Amino acid sequence: MNRKHILLVGGTGMLAGLASYLAIEHNVTVIGRNKEKMASVVQRNPETCHPLIVDYCDEELLSNALQRAVQKNGPFDRVIAWVHRGSGKAMQLILNHSETAEVIHILGSRANPEYEKRCLCFNEQQTYRQVQLGEMHELASVRWLTHDEIVKGVHDAIQNQDDYRLIGTRKDDVDVHSRND
Ligand SMILES: NC(=O)c1ccc[n+]([C@@H]2O[C@H](COP(=O)([O-])OP(=O)(O)OC[C@H]3O[C@@H](n4cnc5c(N)ncnc54)[C@H](OP(=O)(O)O)[C@@H]3O)[C@@H](O)[C@H]2O)c1
Numbered sequence: 001m002n003r004k005h006i007l008l009v010g011g012t013g014m015l016a017g018l019a020s021y022l023a024i025e026h027n028v029t030v031i032g033r034n035k036e037k038m039a040s041v042v043q044r045n046p047e048t049c050h051p052l053i054v055d056y057c058d059e060e061l062l063s064n065a066l067q068r069a070v071q072k073n074g075p076f077d078r079v080i081a082w083v084h085r086g087s088g089k090a091m092q093l094i095l096n097h098s099e100t101a102e103v104i105h106i107l108g109s110r111a112n113p114e115y116e117k118r119c120l121c122f123n124e125q126q127t128y129r130q131v132q133l134g135e136m137h138e139l140a141s142v143r144w145l146t147h148d149e150i151v152k153g154v155h156d157a158i159q160n161q162d163d164y165r166l167i168g169t170r171k172d173d174v175d176v177h178s179r180n181d
């Protein structure tokens with residue numbers, strides 16, 4: 001088995017199921033802030049799921065935490081990053097500490113994928129792909145994705161290596177939800 005070191009940013013929320021799945025075969029470093037949420041994710045795979053409790057908006061703390069994770073478990077082979085918009089340089093710092101990684105950037109429904117990519121600097125050894133969260137149309141109603149649908153969509157993106165993957169359908173009414181995702 002080719003055991004990888006995977007960084008999962010925001011892996012204690014809607015991606016918690018992905019953390020548990022990936023930690024069956026890989027070392028997974030999970031970033032989040034809430035200790036209880038982190039403990040509930042790590043306890044499912046205590047040997048292979050490594051907590052990194054840090055606020056990714058704090059540049060110095062984030063850089064130090066990422067350095068520690070790399071020292072402990074080696075360079076990141078893959079990064080799956082769900083970083084809220086308006087989080088300063090968090091995504092760029094994550095890229096800077098993932099020099100040889102395959103990076104999957106998860107975007108909220110309102111993000112502009114091309115703009116998000118243009119804002120980032122990559123090195124030649126990185127691959128960068130995007131997964132965007134859409135919405136689900138059911139009969140006459142529209143709903144957000146469930147956690148299971150999000151986890152499955154990200155998992156499919158890992159398998160298929162698309163440059164861009166939309167989960168569900170594109171959000172066409174930006175005013176329906178007032179979230180900052
Ligand atoms: N299009 C869609 O369908 C769509 C799009 C967006 C969201 N949603 C839904 O909305 C729900 C809530 O969304 P959410 O954005 O709160 O996602 P979430 O994945 O449930 O939670 C955010 C994740 O990011 C971490 N996080 C957030 N800010 C952080 C920071 N500054 N530093 C470190 N870690 C941080 C959180 O950890 P801590 O809590 O420990 O900080 C958590 O692991 C989701 O469960 C999802 O179902 C749907």
